[in-house]
Amino acid sequence: MRLEVIARPSPLRLIGFPAIALGLTVLFGSSLALLAGANPFQTLGLILRGAAGSQFALLETLNRATPLIFTGLAVAVAFRAKLWNIGAEAQLYAGALMAVLLGTGALGWPSGLLLPAMAGAAMLAGALVLLGPALLKTKLGVDEVVTTLLFNFIMLLFISMLLEGPLKDPMGMGWPQSSRLVPEARLPRIVEGLRLHWGFGLALIAAVVVWVIQSRTTLGYEMRAVGQNKQAAEFAGIPVGRVIVKTALLSGGLAALGGFSEVAGLRGNLTLDLSPGFGYTGIIVAMLALLNPIGVVISAIFVAGVFVGADSMSRAAGVPTYIANIMLATALLTMVLAIALTRFRVRWD
Amino acid sequence: MGEILEILLSASFWAAVIRIASPLIFATMGELICERAGVLNLGIEGIMVVGAFAGWMTVYSGGGLWTGVLVAMLAGMLFGLLHGTLTVPFGLSQHVVGLGITLLATASAYFAYRLALPRVTTPPRIEAFQPLPIPILSELPLIGPALFNQTPLTYLAFALVGVVSFVLFRTPLGLAIRAAGENPAAVAAQGLSVTALRMGAVMVGSGLMAVGGAFLTMSAFNSFFFEMVNGRGWICIALVVFGAWMPGKALLGAVLFGMFDALQIRLxxxxxxxxxxxxxxxxxxxxxxxxxxxxMSRRASVPAALMVPFNKGER
Known part of the structure; x- marks a missing residue:
């Protein structure tokens, strides 16, 4: 078989294949529920209700979507320039670390100064974490996939070391956790009384800013050019190495903001279970959004909904919560195939 | 310094080095075969988890040890088939598909584990592979316990390096696989199917990765628990690069890695x-x-067509 490019795909093709992908994902999820001895319709219903069935559920989903928007944007920005940043997890923790370092009483500043300082420091730290692998890639040709992946493990051990050492909360009853942030260092809630913090607002702003950078600035154009064809970009006089480094700084900074927002908006302190793999899930979020920053917001909410819904379904129906990860991985694989099939025709000869 | 010397001179240290290296050897060989054919397989981490689970589960539910290894391998090949189908004929991004396979495989193994053992807190143990001392050789000082008093899977790992090396460099099939990773158009011009070669390499490679995972549950820890693969797959990808895509050098890398890991545990x-x-x-x-x-970055020995999809009739 071979693939043939379709010059002008029909609307049926453009909608049909992604719809089939989504259908297959739901079908596969249902059969897993069946395998676990549960009623598939009831299971899917429970996931839906758990994700968006009440005001509480919906806000929970948006809260869970917040770090995913940041890591999704980080991945989208990097992948667009073909910089394979699989280290959003490490960058997120770097941001969380800065939030804790500045926000637990080291600076006696008012909120209006302290929060921007924490966010800025977080972005800087995240950018620096990705700068290493980016420079290794551009200067020495070391593959960034492996280095960023390995960095995730190093960073988590580093955080663990700090939480059991200098950053350990003296009031923490021996648990490896940091001290709590001072009240001035907490992100306020968007509406008083509702459990949704300003981290979500910040995530929306970040998505718009990334969209502006990508579609309205020279840097955005250069990032796209480097991603599409490095040789051609170089030939056209684009400083490829510098563009990759800039992309890395932006990507790392975005992921780190997710860590800042989780600590300052939701948790109030730093623990080792701050992220249940937000960095890796960010890859799914970004791919489902076709690397579009505004799409990232929608797909992050969808992905968060699946997780939150599956958690609540698992408690009620007894289907292991890992069904969420399976369905999302299936969605990712079927969707990349579906997108390819909208652009190519399969010829059997 | 004296303490380090004492560690380096103990037989148990060298036995541990080889034991730590064994699963890495299987998985590294698996990845090496995939990459030699031109496919980067980032599914390795998840496929190792699946292998660890499938092998353990088979034995736990009453199957034989070798049946467990076989089941693990078949499970790995199944995910290899999925990876190969998406990346070879359809030419999808090997990065995205590989990571997707890792997520899918890991979650599937955890899901199945929770399904089989809903309320277990301490992971149950199995009767795993036992050391099989080789007569006379295992009596040798230092080398004896390290190399000749291991479980059968370790012997298999070392034999595998020889087999992979022989097939890749001494047989027409190996030449075709390597050519698929260097110059697929030339392979197609010879009338061979690049798709078949790459698919086969990815499936066999994924099977070996799963055996590497199975080593953990069937020859090292004797039970299955979450996060047990703990980045070993990613390390194997680094080992392939370190070994400059040569089986012998990759083996050396795995043993070196085993040395450092065994040393840090003892230190x-x-x-x-x-x-x-x-x-x-x-x-x-x-x-x-x-x-x-x-x-190793300065050595430019990367297969030329690694991560380059091949579409017949396109130039």
Whole structure:
């Protein structure tokens, strides 16, 4: 078989294949529920209700979507320039670390100064974490996939070391956790009384800013050019190495903001279970959004909904919560195939 | 220094080195075969989890040890088939598909584990592979216990390196596989199917990765628990680069890695370890892998068509 490019795909093709992908994902999820001895319709219903069935559920989903928007944007920005940043997890923790370092009483500043300082420091730290692998890639040709992946493990051990050492909360009853942030260092809630913090607002702003950078600035154009064809970009006089480094700084900074927002908006302190793999899930979020920053917001909410819904379904129906990860991985694989099939025709000869 | 010397001269240290290297050898050979054919397989981490689970589960539910290895391998090949189908004929991004396979495989194994054992807190143990001393040779000082008093799977791992090396460099099939990773158009011009070669390599490679995972549950820890693969798959990808895509050198890399890992475990218990946070020691394997990549980066021996999809009739 071979693939043939379709010059002008029909609307049926453009909608049909992604719809089939989504259908297959739901079908596969249902059969897993069946395998676990549960009623598939009831299971899917429970996931839906758990994700968006009440005001509480919906806000929970948006809260869970917040770090995913940041890591999704980080991945989208990097992948667009073909910089394979699989280290959003490490960058997120770097941001969380800065939030804790500045926000637990080291600076006696008012909120209006302290929060921007924490966010800025977080972005800087995240950018620096990705700068290493980016420079290794551009200067020495070391593959960034492996280095960023390995960095995730190093960073988590580093955080663990700090939480059991200098950053350990003296009031923490021996648990490896940091001290709590001072009240001035907490992100306020968007509406008083509702459990949704300003981290979500910040995530929306970040998505718009990334969209502006990508579609309205020279840097955005250069990032796209480097991603599409490095040789051609170089030939056209684009400083490829510098563009990759800039992309890395932006990507790392975005992921780190997710860590800042989780600590300052939701948790109030730093623990080792701050992220249940937000960095890796960010890859799914970004791919489902076709690397579009505004799409990232929608797909992050969808992905968060699946997780939150599956958690609540698992408690009620007894289907292991890992069904969420399976369905999302299936969605990712079927969707990349579906997108390819909208652009190519399969010829059997 | 004296403490380090004492460790290096103990037979149990060298036995541990080989034991730690064994699963890495299987998985590294698997990845090497995939990459030689031109496909980067980032599904390795998840496929190892699946292998670990499938092998353990088979034995736990009453199957034989070798049946467990076979089941693990078949499970790995199944995910290899999925990876190959998406990346070879359809030419999808090997990065995205590989990571997707890792997520899918890991979640599937965890889901199945929770389904089989809903309320278990301490992972049940199985009667795993036992050391099989080789007569006379196992009596040798230092080398004996290290090389000749291991479980059958370790012997298999070392034999595998020879087999992979022979097939890749001494047979027409090996030549075709390597050519698929260097110059697929030339392979197609010879009337061979690049798709079939690459698919086959990915499936066999994924099967070997799963056996590497199965080693963990069937020859090392004797039970299955979450996060047990713990980045070993990613380290194997680094080992392939370190070994410059040559089976022998990759084996050397795996043994070197085993040495450092065994050393850091033992150093934790010495006076050096008492003064240092244990996380520093646990970081070493990952730091070393990155260092190895940096040192080896100047050698340009990457298969020329690695990560380049081949579409017949396109130029």
């Amino acid at each position: 934790q218990q010495t006076s050096i370890g008492a003064d240092m946070p244990y996380q520093i020691f646990l970081m070493m394997p990952f730091v070393l892998s990155i260092l190895a990549l940096v040192i």
